[in-house]
Amino acid sequence: xxxxxxxxxxxxxxxxxxxxxxxxxxxxxxxxxxxxxxxxxxxxxxxxxxxxxxxxxxxxxxxxxxxxxxxxxxxxxxxxxxxxxxxxxxxxxxxxxxxxxxxxxxxxxxxxxxxxxxxxxxxxxxxxxxxxxxxxxxxxxxxxxxxxxxxxxxxxxxxxxxxxxxxxxxxxxxxxxxxxxxxxxxx
Amino acid sequence: xxxxxxxxxxxxxxxxxxxxxxxxxxxxxxxxxxxxxxxxxxxxxxxxxxxxxxxxxxxxxxxxxxxxxxxxxxxxxxxxxxxxxxxxxxxxxxxxxxxxxxxxxxxxxxxxxxxxxxxxx
Numbered sequence: 001x002x003x004x005x006x007x008x009x010x011x012x013x014x015x016x017x018x019x020x021x022x023x024x025x026x027x028x029x030x031x032x033x034x035x036x037x038x039x040x041x042x043x044x045x046x047x048x049x050x051x052x053x054x055x056x057x058x059x060x061x062x063x064x065x066x067x068x069x070x071x072x073x074x075x076x077x078x079x080x081x082x083x084x085x086x087x088x089x090x091x092x093x094x095x096x097x098x099x100x101x102x103x104x105x106x107x108x109x110x111x112x113x114x115x116x117x118x119x120x121x122x123x124x125x126x127x128x129x130x131x132x133x134x135x136x137x138x139x140x141x142x143x144x145x146x147x148x149x150x151x152x153x154x155x156x157x158x159x160x161x162x163x164x165x166x167x168x169x170x171x172x173x174x175x176x177x178x179x180x181x182x183x184x185x186x187x
Numbered sequence: 188x189x190x191x192x193x194x195x196x197x198x199x200x201x202x203x204x205x206x207x208x209x210x211x212x213x214x215x216x217x218x219x220x221x222x223x224x225x226x227x228x229x230x231x232x233x234x235x236x237x238x239x240x241x242x243x244x245x246x247x248x249x250x251x252x253x254x255x256x257x258x259x260x261x262x263x264x265x266x267x268x269x270x271x272x273x274x275x276x277x278x279x280x281x282x283x284x285x286x287x288x289x290x291x292x293x294x295x296x297x298x299x300x301x302x303x304x305x306x307x308x
Contacts, residue, residue: 071216072209088207098203099227124213126221130291134221136213146220146294158294166295 001025009038078122086113089127101129105151108133111173112149118175121182123147135178139186147181149173157181188235188278190271194260198231198269198281199242199307205251218255218304220297228282228290231257233271235279242279243307254307257283261303265296 002019006028009016016026016038026038039047075081090109094102104127112133116122123135132150139145142162147155155173160166171177202211202222211222223229234242246254262269268284283300285292292300 072212072214074214085210088210092204092207096204097225098201099225099230101225124219126211126219128221128224130224130226134219136219136221138215144298146298148294156294158298160298168294 001027003027003029006030079116079119082116082122082125083113085125086116086133089125089133092127096127097129099129102131104133105131108149108151115149115173115175115178118179119182120179121186123182137182137185143185145182145185147171147178159185188233188271188273192233192259192269192271192281194258194263196259197234197239197242197256198259198262198283199234199246199254199256200229200231200304201246201250202253202255208252212253218253218301218306220294220301223292223297223300226291228270228284229292231269231281231283232277232279233269233281237279245279247308255304256307257300257304261300262296265299267292267296267300 002016002024004016004026009026009028020026020038020043021040023040023043025043028036028038030036086109089104090106092101092103094100096103108131112125116125121137123137126134126136128134128148130148130150132148135147135149137145137147144160146158148158149155153173154170155178157169157171158166159168171181202218204210211219213219232242232246237245243254243256259269262283266286268286270282270284272280272282274280282290283292284290285296
């Protein structure tokens with residue numbers, strides 16, 4: 001481990017990056033103990049791997065094992081599956097979440113039904129206690145997109161990229177706009 | 188118990204509606220972030236002084252459907268607050284709020300909690 005002043009690192013950044021790349025941890029002390037450590041990607045990956053193993057061992061030791069996720073086969077006809085699920089969402093009564101959530105309005109159910117019929121790529125759909133229905137998409141890059149359809153003309157869009165970057169936008173809640181958005185997401 | 192929550196304390200949540208158990212489960216086996224949108228505050232039972240098994244068993248006795256848990260640190264690391272709000276019939280009742288001034292969790296917070304949630308049953 002090497003301790004280097006911030007100014008020294010700034011003026012000799014290549015030297016310290018090379019040291020880190022070759023396996024040395026470079027500690028840069030800062031005020032109020034807000035210190036920084038520069039390490040190589042290899043060392044970082046090893047640390048994260050050890051952390052995951054440790055967390056797994058802790059879970060076993062505490063008897064808290066994550067149950068196998070109840071994975072389900074993606075239906076061959078997702079549109080039919082979604083339309084069936086939408087009927088179940090439409091049937092939810094007031095207070096369906098155990099905490100006073102209102103029933104999903106019929107107009108919203110109809111709107112989502114029309115969207116599902118028109119969307120080229122089908123989402124997974126979920127009700128919310130906010131009188132809205134959430135569409136979720138995941139692409140092969142491991143990006144995640146949520147489109148929240150509510151009473152308004154605009155749908156709220158939330159995207160989390162594989163690297164953790166987050167984006168918010170709104171889009172017109174009509175089939176053309178959503179098809180274009182989803183096309184871009186998978187493109 | 189008071190309003191102090193250790194970072195590793197577990198918070199148990201029953202995912203409704205019990206009559207449609209798979210409503211919030213995605214094809215990949217994860218819970219949807221939509222299950223964490225509650226404008227009245229996300230009700231949970233804190234583990235408290237109980238063992239994990241005792242707390243989980245208590246949840247299973249009182250709720251149908253799926254039970255999951257989060258850790259307090261999962262909430263605090265994204266700026267959400269855990270409030271201890273015991274009720275006469277549930278001394279472990281607590282709520283997760285978006286912030287001091289907002290009860291509803293933000294989309295970012297909901298997504299994070301959905302990602303961290305561990306299924307108990």
